[in-house]
Amino acid sequence: MARKPRVLVIGTGGTMGAKLVDGIWKYGEITMETLVNSTPRVKEHFEVSTTNLFRMDSADMKPDNWLTLANTIYYAMNDYDGIVVTIGSDTAAYAATAVSFLIQELNIPVVFTSALMHPEQLNTDAEVNLRDAITVAGRADIAETLIVFNGKIMRATRTKKVNASELGGFGSFETSYPLGDIQQFISLNTPYRKRSRSKPKLYNKLETDVATVKVYPGFDGNRIKNLVDYPVKGMVLEGFGLGNIPVLDNGMKEAIAYANSKNAAVVIASNCYLGKHWQRIYEAEIGNRLRGLRAIPVYDMLPETAYVKLMWVLAQTTDYKKVKSMMQKSYAGEITPFSKNKIDTMK
Template sequence: MKNILLLTTGGTIACTEGANGYTPTLSGEALLEYVPQVREYARLRVQPLLNKDSTNMEPRDWLSIADAIFDHWLEYDGIVVLHGTDTMAYSASAVSFMTLGIGIPVVFTGSQHPAGQPESDAPRNLADAICTACRCNLGGVLLTFDGTVFNGCCVSKVSTSELHAFESCGGTPVGRIRHGALQITAPPHRDVRTSLTWRRSLDSRVLFLKITPGMDGALLELATLGHYPIVVLEGFGLGGIPSGENGLLERITQLHRRGILVVVTTQCSRGRCDMTVYEAGQAALEHGALCSSVISKEALLTKLMWILAQTQAPEEIEQLLFYDFCGELGTNFPPIDKDGARVI
């Protein structure tokens, strides 16, 4: 029997239908009634933490989750966090960085349909998360959904309706769960030697902008007006930034001179950002932009918020950005051979 802490934060899994649509009302104890079989191998304690539609989750809520984990992790064999799916990848990524060094699995999960609905995926996902928390010998943050185990900082929500709502952004998933049996096939990287363990702080002054065709470079002035030390730009393809008359490159240079860090990532849901391939990417690098190596956009945003809370120095931020703390750089990607093909 394993001792498992269940932290509840609301989300679809706990929703019932009200006059104004679905709202989270079910308690953790009520949700556990849908999975009585897990009590055969788990002693469960429920701790209500938040009660939100995950659309309303904020960085301070990520801090609350990390603080609760820190307060109790030595008492348990594993922790399950119930969360709404819309922003679960952001929360899991943020908590991944703030709980570096944890020696037990922290497993996020939720559902596409409320637990009380017929054919809901909530019972399966909840049971799988508890199974993972009990039987996984990996420390760190994971996310389970539709029978798949993901690294918490390498996952994105990709569907609003399908039960397989999440995909790994950093290569193959960590493992699978079938009929209550857990199989770990690709353990994620974890740096247990880092000095930045349990740094439970965030600085949310990171501006995230998506590049669109014809975008006016003046929009980048939002970074100066809003006192943002870091700007993230979602470029095209491998990280291309338009170099026409819109003034984007000139604005990047101006921000760089003011000590504002400009980080470029790709808009694509799969693959890395590599700004050395095309002239459009190289031009942005020459104007002072950085090419992100973090695979998940959710992880990139939350990692920068976490780093910014540790240091304000641009050169230190850059150094930490390219350091792989918990697999956010996609280290379990299949390697690439000299011809650019994936080695399977």
């Protein structure tokens, strides 16, 4: 008889482990062992181990917690066929994205999952999401950091929370289609990294002096100068459309130059989904406006992902050329490399 796949479930708190105590939801009160034991048929098909690393609301989770989580995952990987992390949905995508950069060259899947309804509620989604996550971690031929939620399999670096109250919860912002789904069977869309015997690589540092700034009409470049003087080592500007930012009579150009003089990296992301054909129009629409600014566009990378990635990059280098090269390179499927061959020449 073939052995059951071995899966480790790491609890960090959030709704999935919450219990009503004296009228207040307490995070992490329900242990992962209790939750696994109450999830129908899981132990019939998988050999599941559990641990409770944190007992916290994900909004309180910090980069130090991501580092602790990444180390816990890394040093457990040799003993399991897959690893599941339960976490609060509010910052699940941030934590999962951090693990994507902190542990690279994965050889098994690392699957994050959450719940929008507490386990003790009648129609809770906790059990089905946990079962799906364990199934993907134990059986899917994939070796990436994922978010599994509401029947969807999503690449962590391309995922964000999009709904606070409906069971869909998360949205996948891949270039063409989501990574996969789990219904009666596991279905995956290529390309993706498969299981292997590779040796994962652990990174143990994040630069936390990084900020995200939402650009808005009438934005004053002095706000960037204030951040640089705070000081921060880098920032992500969340621009409009394709990554557009205001540059006329607002001190933006001077502010970015000031940031450069202080060796603070300025990254430009977009506040919206760029769609399938963004490369055809990017250079004509945005490239000319940004030329000469020494700001780093990250094209179709999610701003949340850009924020976490910049932490990871700046922990390794502050050299502008190296930061730019690393921010625009795909390490975990987070960005579509820009090709000028796809520029639309139509007038």
